[in-house]
Amino acid sequence: MLPRPRPFATALFLLLTAAVSGDTVPVDWMMVAKIREEGLQHSQVMDFESYMTDVLGARLTLSKDMQRAQVWVEGTMKQIGLTNVVAEPFMDYGVTWDNEYVSLHMLTPDYTPMLGYPIAYTRGTDGRQVAEAVIVDLQVLGDLEKYRGTLRGKAVLVTPPVPIDMAALTSGMPRRTQAELDSLQRVVIAPARPAPPRTVRNPETLLAEEKLAFYEAEGVAVVVQCESGWLAAVRGYGRPGARADGWSRAGMLASPVVVAITPEHYNRMYRTLKRNIPVTIEFEVRNRIGEQTEQAMNVVGEIPGSDLKDQIVMIGAHFDTWQASPNASDNTSGVAVALEAARILKAVGAKPRRTIRVVLWGGEEQGLFGSRAYVRQHFGNPYDSTVGAKPGYEKLSVYFNQDYGPGQYQGIYLQGNEQARAMLAAWMAPFADFGMTVVSNQSVGSTDHVSFDEVGLPGFQFLQDRAPGGGGHTNLDFYDTIQRDDMMKNAVVMASYAYHAAMADTRVPRKTVR
Numbered sequence: 001m002l003p004r005p006r007p008f009a010t011a012l013f014l015l016l017t018a019a020v021s022g023d024t025v026p027v028d029w030m031m032v033a034k035i036r037e038e039g040l041q042h043s044q045v046m047d048f049e050s051y052m053t054d055v056l057g058a059r060l061t062l063s064k065d066m067q068r069a070q071v072w073v074e075g076t077m078k079q080i081g082l083t084n085v086v087a088e089p090f091m092d093y094g095v096t097w098d099n100e101y102v103s104l105h106m107l108t109p110d111y112t113p114m115l116g117y118p119i120a121y122t123r124g125t126d127g128r129q130v131a132e133a134v135i136v137d138l139q140v141l142g143d144l145e146k147y148r149g150t151l152r153g154k155a156v157l158v159t160p161p162v163p164i165d166m167a168a169l170t171s172g173m174p175r176r177t178q179a180e181l182d183s184l185q186r187v188v189i190a191p192a193r194p195a196p197p198r199t200v201r202n203p204e205t206l207l208a209e210e211k212l213a214f215y216e217a218e219g220v221a222v223v224v225q226c227e228s229g230w231l232a233a234v235r236g237y238g239r240p241g242a243r244a245d246g247w248s249r250a251g252m253l254a255s256p257v258v259v260a261i262t263p264e265h266y267n268r269m270y271r272t273l274k275r276n277i278p279v280t281i282e283f284e285v286r287n288r289i290g291e292q293t294e295q296a297m298n299v300v301g302e303i304p305g306s307d308l309k310d311q312i313v314m315i316g317a318h319f320d321t322w323q324a325s326p327n328a329s330d331n332t333s334g335v336a337v338a339l340e341a342a343r344i345l346k347a348v349g350a351k352p353r354r355t356i357r358v359v360l361w362g363g364e365e366q367g368l369f370g371s372r373a374y375v376r377q378h379f380g381n382p383y384d385s386t387v388g389a390k391p392g393y394e395k396l397s398v399y400f401n402q403d404y405g406p407g408q409y410q411g412i413y414l415q416g417n418e419q420a421r422a423m424l425a426a427w428m429a430p431f432a433d434f435g436m437t438v439v440s441n442q443s444v445g446s447t448d449h450v451s452f453d454e455v456g457l458p459g460f461q462f463l464q465d466r467a468p469g470g471g472g473h474t475n476l477d478f479y480d481t482i483q484r485d486d487m488m489k490n491a492v493v494m495a496s497y498a499y500h501a502a503m504a505d506t507r508v509p510r511k512t513v514r
């Protein structure tokens with residue numbers, strides 16, 4: 001623990017740096033030094049990462065696993081010294097779903113254990129079963145007749161054989177090149193996006209949920225699929241149609257058993273069947289399905305502000321994951337960084353003017369549900385007359401998010417908010433030696449800062465390097481591939497950005513929304 005900074009000295013220093021540099025955006029180099037020392041010499045970020053990945057594991061939104069993990073993270077926030085720690089419920093989400101056991105084997109023509117996981121929100125088996133495998137190629141309505149009455153008790157292989165990505169195997173993960181970083185910086189006018197082609201759904205084409213309903217009606221024993229192009233990787237998400245039925249118990253029980261397996265095991269069975277040689281598999285899946293609809297949670301904790309304490313600076317990451325691994329990169333790494341950033345600020349005795357709020361989202365993987373519900377409830381949306389701006393809308397300064405893997409920050413994306421450039425660039429200056437130098441005008445998506453950006457609030461995602469490992473959304477996303485140095489640097493940067501935003505004379509400017 002470091003001695004607390006003297007606010008008077010800090011204020012004086014801020015005044016001096018501003019006066020000397022003539023810069024309108026001051027940087028508190030003394031505080032940066034303390035944050036760097038704490039975060040680079042006494043880091044706990046990998047301890048957070050290890051506990052979440054090794055002990056807690058996967059955290060599917062609303063699973064029992066997630067509920068247990070939320071209790072842990074609330075306790076950890078309190079231990080760090082955060083106040084107002086609370087799990088805030090959002091929406092009547094659905095029922096809990098947890099995989100508790102899975103066992104898959106090919107028995108003939110040759111025994112081999114197989115690696116796979118159930119797709120979320122599906123039913124389990126009635127004990128251990130053995131079934132003959134068959135290839136099924138359902139595309140259009142007319143295909144149904146071809147298979148009707150032939151699939152009872154079968155293990156159906158429903159996806160085409162999968163090409164393996166050999167480039168990933170032989171050359172690994174390329175880090176960003178300097179040329180790539182330069183171009184991210186230099187492209188200042190967003191490239192025009194062509195209007196998406198008008199698509200009309202062919203009514204003959206079967207939807208994924210229609211195929212599942214057919215397999216269930218036909219009494220298949222298990223649906224086997226593979227959507228992964230990496231050796232040893234299982235990629236499996238949620239059951240098609242689960243969102244439409246509100247993650248309901250009835251929907252889960254009405255689903256066939258569905259497992260995703262690795263491409264090498266899948267392709268082996270597929271090729272063998274193409275030789276007209278029978279393949280039998282043994283399998284058992286136990287999924288625990290909740291009894292009643294429950295609300296999902298975002299977990300919140302704060303470092304209270306002082307003279308501007310009713311204004312808020314937010315940092316965060318999504319706490320939920322898919323189910324096949326501990327998801328060390330996506331997004332346990334972001335959660336570990338946000339927790340460590342908060343810990344660093346408490347450890348150096350930061351006394352922010354604005355309140356710094358850490359939020360760990362639920363429901364991101366299924367469609368940003370947690371952050372959208374939070375923004376709607378706390379800040380509102382002035383561009384939607386059915387919602388309107390809430391009083392909190394003017395109180396938020398900025399939200400910083402991490403969710404592009406565990407790679408180190410090399411810059412930040414402005415989301416087209418040129419008015420925020422001066423601040424975000426100035427706060428980056430102390431981290432040039434980390435390799436963080438790029439301010440990109442570009443807008444990026446697919447994660448929780450979007451929930452802020454889309455209602456006109458400043459929400460930013462850091463520009464991150466690609467990192468090796470990081471099998472996001474697969475069974476291969478473990479602690480061992482996370483780069484410690486990147487994580488430590490990211491926590492330092494996130495802490496420093498949060499601190500500077502909390503101390504600034506003004507809120508982070510908002511972009512003009514038209």
Ligand SMILES: [Zn+2]
Nearest residue numbers: 318330331403
């Ligand atoms: Zn993610």
